[in-house]
Amino acid sequence: MGAMTETPAPALWPAPLADGTVHATVTVPGSKSVTNRALVLAALASEPGWVRRPLRSRDSQLMSDALRAMGVGIEETVSSSSAGAAASGEAWRVIPAALHGPTTVDVGNAGTVMRFLPPVATLADGDIRFDGDPRSYERPLGQVITALRTLGARIDDDGRGALPMTVQGGGALEGGTVEIDASNSSQFVSALLLSAPRFNQGVEVRHVGGNLPSMPHIRMTVEMLRAAGAQVDTPEAGGEKDVWRVAPGALLGRDMVVEPDLSNAQPFLAAALITGGTVTVPDWPRRTTQPGDALRRIFTEMGGSCELTDAGLVFTGTGKIHGIDVDLSEVGELTPGIAAVAALADSESVLRGVAHLRLHETDRLAALTKEINALGGDVTETEDGLRIRPRRMHGGVFHTYEDHRMATAGAVIGLAVEGVQIENVATTAKTLPDFPKMWTDMLAGDAGPEAGAGA
Ligand SMILES: O=C(O)C1=C[C@@H](OP(=O)(O)O)[C@@H](O)[C@H](O)C1
Numbered sequence: 001m002g003a004m005t006e007t008p009a010p011a012l013w014p015a016p017l018a019d020g021t022v023h024a025t026v027t028v029p030g031s032k033s034v035t036n037r038a039l040v041l042a043a044l045a046s047e048p049g050w051v052r053r054p055l056r057s058r059d060s061q062l063m064s065d066a067l068r069a070m071g072v073g074i075e076e077t078v079s080s081s082s083a084g085a086a087a088s089g090e091a092w093r094v095i096p097a098a099l100h101g102p103t104t105v106d107v108g109n110a111g112t113v114m115r116f117l118p119p120v121a122t123l124a125d126g127d128i129r130f131d132g133d134p135r136s137y138e139r140p141l142g143q144v145i146t147a148l149r150t151l152g153a154r155i156d157d158d159g160r161g162a163l164p165m166t167v168q169g170g171g172a173l174e175g176g177t178v179e180i181d182a183s184n185s186s187q188f189v190s191a192l193l194l195s196a197p198r199f200n201q202g203v204e205v206r207h208v209g210g211n212l213p214s215m216p217h218i219r220m221t222v223e224m225l226r227a228a229g230a231q232v233d234t235p236e237a238g239g240e241k242d243v244w245r246v247a248p249g250a251l252l253g254r255d256m257v258v259e260p261d262l263s264n265a266q267p268f269l270a271a272a273l274i275t276g277g278t279v280t281v282p283d284w285p286r287r288t289t290q291p292g293d294a295l296r297r298i299f300t301e302m303g304g305s306c307e308l309t310d311a312g313l314v315f316t317g318t319g320k321i322h323g324i325d326v327d328l329s330e331v332g333e334l335t336p337g338i339a340a341v342a343a344l345a346d347s348e349s350v351l352r353g354v355a356h357l358r359l360h361e362t363d364r365l366a367a368l369t370k371e372i373n374a375l376g377g378d379v380t381e382t383e384d385g386l387r388i389r390p391r392r393m394h395g396g397v398f399h400t401y402e403d404h405r406m407a408t409a410g411a412v413i414g415l416a417v418e419g420v421q422i423e424n425v426a427t428t429a430k431t432l433p434d435f436p437k438m439w440t441d442m443l444a445g446d447a448g449p450e451a452g453a454g455a
């Protein structure tokens with residue numbers, strides 16, 4: 001209906017060029033994956049619990065809004081506890097309740113919400129409709145829908161194996177044994193396991209199919225379930241390969257402290273690597289299931305060095321960046337950031353094992369190839385990843401396809417290439433709403449909510 005109704009083009013954000021080496025301490029907000037699992041487990045518990053230092057972002061907001069819509073109480077508090085730093089700061093009190101519909105869950109473009117909540121909805125009394133961003137209609141969900149039907153659920157969908165759909169919650173789910181092909185997303189396995197203590201028979205999930213990606217995220221699910229009191233059998237604990245079992249039983253209301261999001265630390269560590277500077281990330285866990293921990297190894301192989309100290313992870317670059325030949329199937333969400341660094345390296349890189357990234361926020365293999373090449377780079381898609389030959393790049397618009405990790409990858413390239421403009425940098429709000437400010441603060445010498453506060 002004419003020009004007045006046209007949506008304005010998203011703003012362009014001039015990615016700052018680094019004018020020297022970066023030296024900063026960057027406090028990274030909580031992990032998306034841990035926050036959204038903690039919320040689900042707390043909502044399914046038999047007593048109230050706490051989620052401390054949660055991530056506050058679009059994906060975690062969608063998760064808490066959806067749980068609230070099904071009846072769960074989530075009270076947001078800020079505590080200045082004398083029990084130590086881990087207990088102070090933002091804390092969400094989660095008060096479980098009988099889940100009910102009718103309601104509609106907006107999943108946005110959050111894989112964790114669109115996969116983890118349909119099993120929860122089977123436990124609700126009433127219809128729970130699932131809808132989301134246009135991309136959510138394209139991201140695979142069919143394996144979860146079919147598995148839930150096998151376990152006793154009633155789901156009304158249009159037969160495409162994707163959103164939108166309605167779970168006709170019956171207040172309980174029988175559970176039992178189910179086979180799924182989770183080669184497109186580890187989240188299918190995590191989804192079935194997370195709610196399984198509340199299924200009458202628990203669950204036995206048997207993955208049948210190609211290579212299962214993102215295993216650390218499945219280990220995160222298992223560890224968090226166990227921390228909440230669930231009994232879980234895993235392949236690692238001497239069980240059958242690709243088979244997980246969760247026994248039925250009550251979940252405890254726990255006090256969970258969310259670790260910093262190590263995958264969101266990636267662009268900041270990359271800045272140290274590229275500029276030959278030092279970036280410290282406080283509270284880097286000594287032991288974690290987060291895939292971002294692999295950055296210590298990967299970015300060291302690409303030319304940096306790091307040390308885990310009492311101040312956190314101290315990562316130092318030399319300004320020299322080496323190419324890498326690496327299988328990223330376990331840590332797929334790190335691919336855009338690694339590709340950005342690889343485009344600036346002194347030799348070719350091959351990133352393997354990540355065909356499933358074509359089904360993420362956007363087709364990440366196509367998007368990275370197109371956008372890096374538009375700046376003069378030389379990237380080709382392979383069957384399961386990317387081949388990146390570094391070449392002198394120039395400025396231009398870096399499109400982000402509503403993918404937070406495309407935006408941060410573009411910012412990394414912009415540190416070394418003048419005139420890169422990131423289209424819709426606001427899309428980083430999916431998991432890191434303060435990214436533009438954190439980035440400019442880092443370049444000024446510090447970043448993060450506690451920076452400069454003497455913390
Ligand atoms: O369970 C999780 O929290 C996640 C699992 C992974 O998904 P895929 O297995 O679909 O790659 C990861 O990429 C995503 O960012 C978060």
Ligand SMILES: C=C(OP(=O)(O)O)C(=O)O
Nearest residue numbers: 109110111112333360361
């Ligand atoms: C793949 C990702 O997200 P999602 O949880 O939406 O799958 C990601 O954050 O890289």
